Amino acid sequence: MTARDIPAVHELECRLFPVDAWPLQMFVDELSQAETRHYLVAEHAGTIVGYAGLMCMQPIADVQTIAVVPEQEGKxxxxxxxxxxxxxxxxxxxxxxxxxxxxDNPRAxxxxxxxxxEQIHIRPRYYRDGVDALIMRLRLTGARSDTTPREADRP
Structure with a gap:
């Protein structure tokens, strides 16, 4: 993700997360912290159809956001x-x-x-509309060393 992507990403953010959308300035602030942040966009036919962001402060990385437009889900x-x-x-x-x-997002x-x-905790009423958040963790120091879904779990 670059600064030029922010308006399009913010537009998607507001469309996909109307209740919890980040303000545009938050994306600007996140991109300005390259030493601890990493943001990506996915494009289809020259249009941004997904984005994701990470904050990493050793020893923990935290997925800040990940989103894909509904018409491109499952691809x-x-x-x-x-x-x-x-x-x-x-x-x-x-x-x-x-x-x-x-x-309430079983697909994600x-x-x-x-x-x-794996789910490790629940944050009750974390989202503005009162929905709980499930906190999930992936251990990177264990036996699995790849970054792709396990074969047995693929659809």
Whole structure:
């Protein structure tokens, strides 16, 4: 993601997360912290259709955001973005990757589980609309050394 991408990403953010959308300035601030942040976009036919961001402060990497437009879901974009974030986490020598996911978003939860994330906690009423957040963790220092979903978990 570059500064030129921010208006399009923010437009998607408001469309995809109307209740919890980040303000535009938050994306600007995040990109200005390259020493601890890493943001990606996914494009299709020259249009941004997904984005993801990571904060890494050793020994923890934290997925700040990940989103794909509904009309492009199921095409591997979310997996590609998550793979990029995990790869970046490894390059920054993180031991664990954490994220929060809405308790009412089974599709995202399934994606994270395919990558080896496990639920470790619940944050009650974390989102503005009162939905709980599931906190999930992927250990990077364990036996699995790849960044792709496990074969047994692929659809």
């Amino acid at each position: 591997g974009i979310g997996s590609a973005l998550l793979t990029g974030l995990i790869r970046e986490s490894r390059s920054r020598h993180a031991e664990d990757v954490l994220l929060e996911v809405r308790a 939860q399934q994606l994270y589980r395919r990558f080896g994330f």
